[in-house]
Amino acid sequence: QEAPLSLEKSSIFDSDIAVEAGSGTYGDEFLSGSDQAELAIEGGDATSSHDQRTTTTDHSPWSYKPVCTDYLDELGDQLCVYTDTTFSNGRGISIFTTPQIAQEFASLLPFQDPSALSSRGINPGSGNVDNMPWYTAPIPGKGVGMLASRSLQRGDLITAYTPYLLAHMENVLSTPERERFLRVALDQLPAASRDVYLGLAKIYGEPSVVVQDVVKANAFEMQIGGQMHLAVFPEASRMNHACAPNAQYFLSPGLLTHFVHAVRPIARGEEVTISYAPPLRLHADRQAYLQSTFQFTCTCARCTHSGDRTxxxxxxxxxxxxxxxxxxxxxxxxxxxxxxxxxxxxxxxxxxxxxxxxxxxxxxxxxxxxxxxxxxxxxxxxxxxxxxxxxxxxxxxxxxxxxxxxxxxxxxxxxxxxxxxx
Ligand SMILES: C[S@@+](CC[C@H](N)C(=O)[O-])C[C@H]1O[C@@H](n2cnc3c(N)ncnc32)[C@H](O)[C@@H]1O
Known part of the structure; x- marks a missing residue:
């Protein structure tokens, strides 16, 4: 009864969790220890590819000429940055992937039919802010969190949003090289989206790899064109972890959308949580995973002594x-x-x-x-x-x-x- 891998969350790069629990998996390929060492030596020029971009419309549906790596033997292809600034009413989307997979992206419904998302209630616009079932606020000890703005029942939809950034889950580029391309991907997004992205949680706090740092703290895995990609959904990114969460998510690759529903009644003002860790691991194991991957100690009900229950x-x-x-x-x-x-x-x-x-x-x-x-x-x-x-x-x-x-x-x-x- 495991989920197909394509529907797994990756809390960035840890396939072990995806397979075992159908749950959070932030793995380590992107920002491995060795890459970080390399990074310290090489540094990284986040904008050097930037001057290659143009604003012509010759690259439809992409807004800029794709900015590409050299041919990569390991992948048998190049990787390029593809941005559509008009995507979903100007929300924008940037994708770092191979030219062939970029074509598969472009054939998906959200690119083919501009109303496909809004007609399904995906990416509700800022005009609807009063109707939104959620808001964000600081949560003591957890950074920002998402809270319910009205009471919710099991099955109620909480969020449905597309990502700002998707990155092929390769393990070929060095961290600085990857950062350079992901920085182009980010810079090509509409300014409002780029700013929201840069305000998301980070793990390392190292400015020279900030784009990957945000990926590391926030991405989910999504399989497109037979290839796993890491996707950052800025709204869903604000959901903190609980080992007995009150919400559950799934990803729809066809709609490029991350959906979250309530799984039990949630009171107005209550924090909305999802699970980043396999639910059936023992307490020490879950804590070790959350600490090593996200650098926090979970204090949820299953992780704390409360009343008579140890x-x-x-x-x-x-x-x-x-x-x-x-x-x-x-x-x-x-x-x-x-x-x-x-x-x-x-x-x-x-x-x-x-x-x-x-x-x-x-x-x-x-x-x-x-x-x-x-x-x-x-x-x-x-x-x-x-x-x-x-x-x-x-x-x-x-x-x-x-x-x-x-x-x-x-x-x-x-x-x-x-x-x-x-
Ligand atoms: C995907 S973000 C969640 C939103 C984040 N709190 C923020 O400020 O944007 C993941 C990060 O949130 C924090 N976090 C998530 N769940 C937490 C929890 N249960 N307790 C403490 N910190 C948590 C950790 O710093 C983690 O790396």
Whole structure:
């Protein structure tokens, strides 16, 4: 039940997390330790390619002549900067990718049909500011955060925005070289967008690599043209992490859009959070990951001792979830799977605030009920699993459609009566 990789968030460059949790992954290719050492020696001229740009319209749909690297043997191609300053009513978009993939970008609906985004409520304009379900404000100990401007229910859309910057996830250029091109990409954006970008959170605070620093702290992975790209969505970038988040995101490569929905009721004024870390890792592991990748210590409910509940209790609940999921995945004759265990699993997910990941629990429950011949239980949980999968992977996700099929025809599924009792 893992998401296809193309729908994973990359909290910048850590594929390990993407595969394991369907969640935050900021990996290390862009700004590795060795690159940083190199950077200190070489420095970087952020604007040297700038004079190559022109304002002619010969490069449609791009606003400037693409600024390109040399041919890169490792990629079998060049990488170039492509900017459309008119994209989405002048919001703009800059892409650093190969010429071939740039063509694939240009063939996507948002480039083909200028109304495709606004007609879907994507990138709501600043004129709608009063209707926006969110606002940003400083949050003690967390920098800026996003808060709900009205009460929200599970399934409510919170944000839907396109990125300002997308960068091919290559590991070929040196950090200073990459910075030079990404700086062109940023400089070619409309000034308002460029300023917002530069105001986003950073990890290193090193001005000579500021464009990559913002990528490192804020990017999500999006697969376009068969290639993973890192994408910075400035609005969604303000969402802080929680290990039991009240919101879930997915990416739609076809619409170049990052969507966020509430996964449980959120009160007006409450902070909106997503998860950057795999939810089923133990506390120390999650903290180590968040510290090494983002340089913060999580103080969310699953990471703090509160009342009678200790961190050991929280880890015990996580271990129970893992053990139950393992038991429910066993299909041999000695399987101990039972509907009682499936109900316990659903209860634990809810108790732990893992509403963003309920598709896993509901999915196990649907199959477990189906396996003992309870079409009613299977339908109930397949419906819930489909809804939860759509919040996590998007409306057209294959996983959601599979749950739809089980909901409509439980007996037609291979799990039907596969276990005799339960
Ligand atoms: C994607 S940004 C989130 C928005 C950010 N707070 C800002 O000011 O723009 C990621 C950065 O926010 C901070 N952050 C996110 N979640 C946090 C949390 N739960 N506690 C403390 N800091 C957090 C960390 O500095 C992290 O590198």
């Amino acid at each position: 961190l050991e209790d929280a880890d015990k609940a996580t271990e129970d979830i893992i053990a139950l999921q393992w038991a429910l995945s066993q299909w041999g004759s000695n399987s101990t799977a039972s509907v009682k265990k499936a109900e316990m699993l659903v209860g634990l997910y809810r108790q732990e605030g893992l509403d963003a990941f309920l598709d896993d629990a509901y999915g196990h429950a649907a199959l477990t009920y189906n396996a003992v011949g309870s079409a009613r239980g299977a339908k109930k949980y397949a419906k819930l699993a489909a809804e939860a999968a759509r919040l996590k992977y998007g409306p057209d996700a294959e996983a959601a459609m599979e749950w739809d099929r089980i909901m409509k025809d439980p007996m037609g599924h291979s799990s039907w009566r596969r276990r005799k009792t339960g």
